[in-house]
Amino acid sequence: MTPLNLSLKKISDIVGGSLKGDASTLISNITPIEDATSGDLSFVMEDKFLNKAKGTKASALVTFKSTGFENEIIVKNTRNALQLLLAFITKNNEASNSFTISDTAIISKKATLSPQVNIGHFVSIGNHSTIAEKTIIKHNVTIGNNVTIGKKCILYPSVVIYDNVTIGDNVILHAGAKIGVDGFGYVQVGSKWKKIPHIGTVIIEHDVEVGANCCVDRGCLGKTLIKSGTKVDNLSHVAHNVNIGSDTAIAGLVGIAGSAIIGNNVQIAGQVGIASVTVGNNCIIGGQAGVLKSLNPNEMVVGTPATPIKEEYKIRAYLKILYKNAVKGRQKK
Template identity: 45%
Template sequence: MMAGAVIGAGVAVGDDATIYPHVVCYPGTVVGARVILHAGARLGVDGFGYVPGPAGHEKIPHVGRCIIGDDVEIGANTTIDRGSVDDTVIGAGTKIDNLVHIAHNCRVGSRCLIMAQVGLAGSVRVEDGAILAGQVGVGGHLTVGARARVGAQGGVIGDIPAGATVSGYPARPHREAMRATAALYRLAEIVDELEVLVERGGKQAG
């Protein structure tokens, strides 16, 4: 453990873990063996949960834990919330890039790859071997199936089947997303062609 790291009460750290400067493990966090936590990572932070009250937004207590499996690597300035009731769990062998946010009650399987600036909303399930490219966003309570791949900046608003490759917003099969993007780039040209056809039709009618 390096200078400036903070390990809260009741935190369990496995053998041969590497904890870089300014990492914070909030109370009750579990860190597996051979885990690497890069500078500024925050584990076990309270999740973002509030209910309306007479005086405004009232905080929902979070009593779950943040559990990091063996051989996980977590990048700099990544934040992983503790669970509200259930635990937030990162499976063994998963690698998480810098500047990722994983919200309360998420469960990420083993051997996943999660790249920079990904955001997982609450209670997301990412199954074993899935790959989330940079800046992917996954809506709450959704499942990304085992070995699925989500392309950069993909917006996941529905469950992704196991083994699927998706991209775009909303995330859809990659080939379909590429066709939609290509059509969008041709939109101005298509409008010009339609205007010519309308003009010709008007002249013929006259």
């Protein structure tokens, strides 16, 4: 990275913090506290890192409480401060008024592209597809027919979008994400599985981020829907006709079965499986849980089958006690 050359004063303004020390100190880099050297800014985000502040070679710290270090910016929420500072830095990097389309891209004459797009090498764009301004399509992306992509999106390399998919503004699709795949739907005739063609679609609303190598299946009829602001981590699978609300966070390797309905502001940890059920708003689902029955809003569950967290943990603990008592009993005999 090119050096940032930001003064501590400027950084303090960006993160909205209270500055102690030399406001003119120039910061060239932001690094983890254990790796920091002169010219670096580091973040102290948890109590356990406070003692690292003493030995650091960083030139300044952003911290949630004073570490006694000579140059420090104290903020209420260090995570928020980190986001503000990194957004400031990367915005500067990304700002671009140049729009280029690779000579190698093969774009249907029936497609409509804003003049303000960037299209990488070896990209295919099908008939009647439209791409709005300031969207970036990276290398080796395939976009089918009748696909609509909004403004300021980024499609990373090797993304594939099947036909008839609609994507909103400010959507990020990471490398290798596949959108609009046929759902896993068959009818069993004797011992044979006959494929049910999937003529539905996928709608991804604004401000959604989909992780690398994720798969989002199209509806059989109707649509698979991911509402605005929802974030999905790498290698997750959203099946046909799933309906995911707004601002829901879905970690990696999660599987959501066909026609499941997930509410708003749900938090789903890694490797969770959700059957064809309804999950209410604001639920929190622990890692590897298997949600086999619908959940009311605000439930917090773990385990397979998913069980309220307090109950599950108490039951597990009780079983351990039972077992230990039995072992003791045997030893006495």
